[in-house]
Amino acid sequence: MSPREPSIPASWELVVGLEVHVELATATKLFCGCANRFGDEPNTNVCPVCLGLPGSLPVVNARAVELAVRLGRALGCGVETSAFARKNYFYPDMPKNYQITQYDRPTNSDGRLELPDGSVVGIERAHIEEDTGKTTHMGSGGRIHDAVYSLVDYNRAGVPLVEIVTRPDIRTVEQARACAGELRAVMTAIGASDARMEEGSMRVDANVSVRPAGSGELRTRCEVKNLNSLRSLGRAVAYEARRHVGLWEAGERPRQETRHWDESGGRTISGRSKEEVEDYRYFTDPDLVPLTVDGAAVAEVDAALPELPAARRAGLAAAGVAAEAAALVVERGQDGLVLAAVAAGADPGLTVTRVVNDLALDDWSQVTPEGLAALAGMERAGKLSATQSKQVLAEMAATGGDPAAVAQRLGFKAMAEADLEAAVDEVIAAHPGEWARFCAGEGDDRKKMAGFLTGRVMRATRGRADGAAVNRLLTNRAIRP
Amino acid sequence: MAGLARLRFTDDELDELTGQLAAVLGHAADVEALDIADLVARVHPMGLGDVTRPDEVRPSLDRDQVLAQAPVAESGRFRVPPVLGEAP
Known part of the structure; x- marks a missing residue:
């Protein structure tokens, strides 16, 4: 359980949209054949294309497009002919001085995401772009502002990303966390990304603003970056909302800006050192031609989509599992096991308790649905106490076997x-x-x-x-x- | 514009460039004046689309050779002046 953040007064309403970057699970980068691999020695996966050397030409990775379309369809987006643009800026994380992205013609647009609580967040777009290199700031504290110099590793430059932009439909801190969590669940379910926030393969920025409750207006927003976990996301959104309310109530107004979440300080810090002109001078990348994905290809992607988390939760609910527990079961990928155990006659509530609430087993491959159902049955009949049942399950997972036999081997029988x-x-x-x-x-x-x-x-x-x-x-x- | 591109010019250079840019803008105005009601918008001048490659790893460059091109390198990485501000 994450600690509750003090919320904003009821007279104010929170308005949040998320920008989520996910690295696609390809073997190679977006525009060249360099390996897309996390954790390699710095600058060992680089070539003339991702280093932006003169004369090199980018060629799109077919698999990246396929995964991006799969992701878009999983989010209910329409898939249109798309084009790549150059986003020009000066920062050493891209050696070309521009990042190739999609601007006015994204691959996916207008989708929706259903959260475990049943609410729906609109998806504005999900476009393909390349990741940037990794800069490390060397100096007293490793922070941007006191850096003496910076070191750059271009292994990540050119890694395929999809940026998912939600509509500003999020109204609570819990919903913000749930939205990012659900996106992560969808990404992993469809195999588009491993979506690990701690490794940076999924990165979340939050656009936060507040407005008087009941008004439909959109007020000045701040973009909060550097959110490395769902917990940080929740804390940062709550902090930023309180800051905005404080400013408005004091007769001031927030400045539209990028802010960084300071995890240890529990606050956001203004990201800009000074007022800067923001103009990326986007234009179509002349080295890349448009991508068309025809109806047949989209139909093929749709047919191959696995059952998505929302549908899997609904399946569990239909089998009698409580909503909150169903979300946990799906998150841990154990809905197949639970559904089969329930089909084999197990009590849904008891089965879920054993599977998600008490035990964090790494390897469930030895536990059969029949075994789980039999275990739940023994516990329900009072032949095993809850504590004993947990121990039997742990033993079943470790060595396999039938719960009755395991209970006997462990010397468990219900007390007379x-x-x-x-x-x-x-x-x-x-x-x-x-x-x-x-x-x-x-x-x-x-x-x-x-x-x-x-x-x-x-x-x-x-x-x-x-x-x-x-x-x-x-x-x-x-x-x- | 010079500010965006992080370039510094003398007044003489600015005078010369302003004239050149005016010519470019004039050309753009000429193009804008054309009647293109019958034309279909296209993203790219070439009639090509969907040029892709298979997702197969190809050899990367040798790191020593790569870093030899950098003014300064350290710990296998490019060393650059301290970065002020943040990545866009």
């Missing part, structure tokens, strides 16, 4: 009622103060004491007792001591 009663009585006798408070208590205090006493019984029985059964015994004894 008499043994359980004895254990409960021993705990009651050993803790008379807590027992009295449990009997006399109401509400929270009673709950607290119940937790304490149950915990003691679990400890005494080394997790063999069933928590619900202990609770039932405690309640019975309190009524009829």
Whole structure:
């Protein structure tokens, strides 16, 4: 759970749009045959094309176009004839002094993304462009402003990207996080990108503004960069919203600008050192010809699209899994297992609890749906306590095998009622103060004491007792001591 | 314009370039005056489209050879003056 950020007053409404860059999972760069690989020695994947040497000519990577179209279709976009443009600027992360991108003719436009809570965020466009090189600022703090010099690695220059631009449809911090999370889920589901924020293969910028609640206006926005995790995204959007509200309420107004998220300081910092003219002088790249994707090719892409996260969540919901749990199951890619286990007769809620809530197993390949269903059945029938069930599942994942056999091997069997009663009585006798408070208590205090006493019984029985059964015994004894 | 391109000119040079640019703009005005109602807009002067290559890795350059072209290199990377501001 991420910590809640203090929200803005109800008289204000948050307006957020995201710009998300994802690196496409190709073998080579967008316009040359250099390897697209993260983590190689600096400047070992470079050639005349990505170094912008005179006389070199870019040629589009067919696979990058295919993945970009797949991504666009997964977001419900229309695919149109597109063209590449040069975005001219002076910054050493591109040796050509321009970045090749799509300007007025993007490959994909006008789509939509459904979030786990059912809300929909419009997608304005998803265009193809090349990534830039990586600059490292050398100086006292590694920060831009106190750099003594910079070092540049062009391995990433020319790596294929898709930039997804959402419409400003996001109204809450949670929705902003969910939107980026859902984009990540879609990217990985369709194999377009590994979308790792921590490695930079997915990068999120947020355009944040606020407006009086109920008004339809769009006020001055700030673009927040340097968001390396969904948590940072949430914190930065919340911070920026509060900053804007503070400015408006003080009779001032935010300046339209780029700001950087400072994770350790928990604030955004203005990115521009001075007022600068912003004009990228876009023009069509004369070295590249238009891309057309005909209807047949789009139909082929559509036919090959896997089931998307939203549809998979709906499938789980139809099988009786609660919405929030369904989102988690899909995120972890275990919906196939859960659905099959439910089909094999497992209780949906219990199965999901075992699969996502308690256990973070790395390798589920040995766990069969039938095994999972049998495990849930044993737990439901009271043959295994929750603690034991978890241990059995861990063992099933490690060595395979049928849950009944594993439970027997581990020496698990449900405690005989008499043994359980004895254990409960021993705990009651050993803790008379807590027992009295449990009997006399109401509400929270009673709950607290119940937790304490149950915990003691679990400890005494080394997790063999069933928590619900202990609770039932405690309640019975309190009524009829 | 010179500011955008990070170029510095003397007044004499600016006078000369202003004249040249005026000629370019005049040409643009001539083109704009043409009646093109019957023409279909095209993205590229050549009638080509969809020139792509397969996604196959080809050898990159030797790093020592690459960095030898740089004024200064350090730790396998190009060393450049401190960058003020940020990447666009």
